[in-house]
Amino acid sequence: MTAARVQHAAHVIRPGVAAGRIVVSDRYAGSTLAYQGAGRGMDEALIRGLHATMLDDLWPDLTLVLDLDPAIGLTRSRKRLSDEALDEGRFESLALPFHQRIRASFLAQAAAAPDRHAIIDADDTPEAVQDTAWHTVRDFLARGAART
């Protein structure tokens, strides 16, 4: 995962940022801390150390955490797998405590670096969640513009 991330950073993220573009990513190293760290028990210091060494500690300016009771999230996700006959249920097959650790990790990451995270309540309609996410990003960008 780190090897893929190094390549992605070199080919997409850093050139995009250098060109003044806003780079949007669906998941990043926070997911490794949550899934492989809190979920699977890999040492968090090792994950952070690997990230610091291999990616020069490159972190997003803003991470949106779409927060939801894991029981509801699992129901949504398992429904999608069944509706679309997808065979990607590695994580969905795991029991609730695993997913509760994932949620706790994302919330802890947000609490540890509140200026780099925003928690979005995902227990709402897709339109409402999208609206909140968009307003959060817009306000974040406006604050950045006001500082420059």
Ligand SMILES: Nc1ncnc2c1ncn2[C@@H]1O[C@H](COP(=O)(O)OP(=O)(O)OP(=O)(O)O)[C@@H](O)[C@H]1O
């Ligand atoms: N606000 C919502 N209300 C009801 N269902 C939703 C909502 N948001 C997403 N879903 C449904 O939940 C399922 C999973 O959503 P989605 O694919 O966006 O999750 P994801 O977090 O991108 O998945 P991954 O874990 O692969 O990154 C989809 O079937 C989606 O339509």
Ligand SMILES: Cc1cn([C@H]2C[C@H](O)[C@@H](COP(=O)(O)O)O2)c(=O)[nH]c1=O
């Ligand atoms: C980046 C990353 C992801 N995962 C897990 C989390 C998701 O359930 C799946 C699929 O991720 P996708 O990139 O959204 O398709 O993989 C993970 O365990 N560790 C990671 O670093």
